[in-house]
Amino acid sequence: MSNDDQEELARRAAAGDSAALNELLGLIRPNVLRRCARFLPCWQDAEEACQDVLLQVARNIDRFEGRSAFSTWLHVVIANSARQTYRSLKRRAAEEAHEHPPVEVPDPRTTSVIAGSRLDLLDALERIEARKPELVAPMVLRDICQLEYREIAVQLSIPEGTVKSRIHQARGQVREYLTQGM
Structure with a gap:
């Protein structure tokens, strides 16, 4: 199925067509x-x-206005949901660690470098979001979702220069955070 077909399905779904x-x-x-x-290192x-993204799409498809491509709108939903899932998992892990201290510490020699890098990036994004939340979405949409600057500007309703x-700015702060952790 082509992107045009997907766009047509999205328009019909936004108009209330459940099929x-x-x-x-x-x-x-x-x-x-x-x-x-791409965001989360563990497949589960x-x-x-x-599943959260699909639920969000089902619940919010009526908010898809067609100002940008459906795929662009979907990237924003994916980025937000993946980051929310990460925060939720991090919170659950902290609660479990508090209730049941870990018996075994993972060996860094057997931990995936890619998984560790993703977690470091998510931690950096979380820190930036706490101080300057407006910096996170553009960087995620560009560097992780690989959207064009123009698409990001349309999706976020801000000028391309912004x-x-x-x-x-976000890349500089992520770089600073990652080099501090080394």
Whole structure:
């Protein structure tokens, strides 16, 4: 199915066509899962985020206005849901650690470098979001979702120059955070 077909399904679903919504959800699921896996190092966590994204799409498709491509709108939903899943998992892990201190500490030599890098990036984004939340979305949409500056500007309703500036600032802060942790 082409992108045009997906866009048409999204428009029909936004207009209240439940058959189009079901078809759209089935169509986007594999892509959503792959994109969630870019954020979250554990496949089960990516699957949890994927289910959350599909639920958010089903609940909020009527908010899709067609100002940007459906895929752009979907990237924003994916990024927000994956980051929320990460925060939720982090909170649960902290609660469990408090209730049941871990017996075994993972060996850093056997921990995936990619997984560790993703977690470091998510931690950095969380720190930035606490201080300057407006910097996070543009960077995530550009560097993780790989959207064009123009698409990000449309999605966030800000000028393209502002998008570039915020991405530059966010990257600098992420770099600073990551080099402190080393």
